[in-house]
Amino acid sequence: MEYKASGIPVHYVEHGDGAPILVLHGAGVDHREMVGAMEPIFGELLDCLRLYPDLPGMGQTPASGTLNSADDVLDLLLAFVDGVIGDRRFRLIGHSAGAYYARAIAGRYPEQVAGLALICPLGENIRNVPAHQVLHASVDPGEMLGPAEESVFRDYFVVQTQATLERYKEYVVPALGLVDEAGLERIGQHWRFSGSPEGGPPYSGPVLILTGRQDSMVGYASQWDLLEHYPRATFAVLDRAGHALPHEQPGLIKALIIEWLDRVREHRIGTDL
Template sequence: MEVEISGVPVHFAEHGDGMPVLALHGAGVDHREMVGALEPVFRDRPGYRRVYPDLPGMGRTPVADRLRGSDDVLDLVLGLVDAVAGDQRFAVVGHSFGGYLARGVAARRPAQVAGLALICPLGEDARDVPAHEVQHASADVADALSPAEQAQFRDYFVVQTPATLERFREHVAPALPLVDRDGLGRVFEQWRLSDTSAYPGPTLILTGRQDATVGYAGAWELVERYPHATYAVLDRAGHALPHEQTGLLAALIGEWLDRVTIC
């Protein structure tokens, strides 16, 4: 599906009916990664309308010349919210850069956001980021991936099994050639949001113990901004946590949705 927001055609996928849940992917992929992560969670949970946009410069959403920072991207995301949800209350889930944008959404629309879930969120002050260290490797990638894809897989995943390889092939690899790296470069020149203030609603913060991209220690500081936050550090999980710890992801997202629903 596609909707024009301030002259920018924003592509998104949509599943289900009910309370809107906006799912924001990270940098360098597209909506398919969040679809792969979250749709199994909602398989037995009716009553939610999941909206998965391609963020600018990724998937099928272009980077307009006027998009010069994360605040501009956030404005586009809020325009999408207005287009698909109107004045309905909605929940928002974000992974990595999408998690940072999700914080901006909650800061700008605290009364409308019913819940906030952050998965390996990018933050202003990443610290104590560990070196990339593979925890388990049993996947044979030689015949399954191109040389470039092999490098991406090995650098992204700390659990490298046939199952995570298949998830990479289905939900990550197809997006890699669609990235507008020049456009993203313009956006990330001013990547800090102007407002990521506190949010009082049900919150979930998931981090990977072996996340070599953003780490896990810096995200602990977010707990002070979110008084109803559950914070979890998952072992055997890097920045690809949604693919590496699918069971725990489903359980913790499910518990968060329970809190969102009763608010």
């Protein structure tokens, strides 16, 4: 599907029907990575419309020359929300850079965002990032991947098994050749928002913050600082998980996402009384 937001065609897919959930992927991939991570969870739920857009410069959404900063991408996403979701309340999930945008959307639309889930969230003040290490390897990716794809797999996953390799091939590899490197580089030169996503009053909805103990891209330490802005947040550091946490700990992420959804539902009922 496609929605033209601010004159830019935003490609997205949707699954299910009902109350919206907007899911934002990270950098260098497209909507398929989060579809692969979330649909095994959401596919079992009723009354749930899942929206997975491609962020600019990835998948089938172009990085138009009018997009030169994170602020520009945020404006595009807000236009997408206004056009596709409208004034309905929605739940919001983001992974990595997608979580950075999710924080900003919740800051702009705090009453409309019913709940916020941040997975390996990118932040402005990353610190204490561990070096990449492979905790478990039981497969040779070179037997199934080309040299470039193999290199990405080895650098991305700390758990390298047949299961994570198959998820990588299905949900990550197809997007690698679609990345507009020049467009992402242009936007990346101004990747910080002009104002902090947490610059306003504390966000009162239920929040889930998931980090990987072995995440060598954004770490896990600086995300703890977010708790001051999110008084209803659950914070978890998962061992045996790097930046590919959704693929490496699918059982734990499913349990924590379902618990978060329960808290969002409970909070909504409480505020409607």
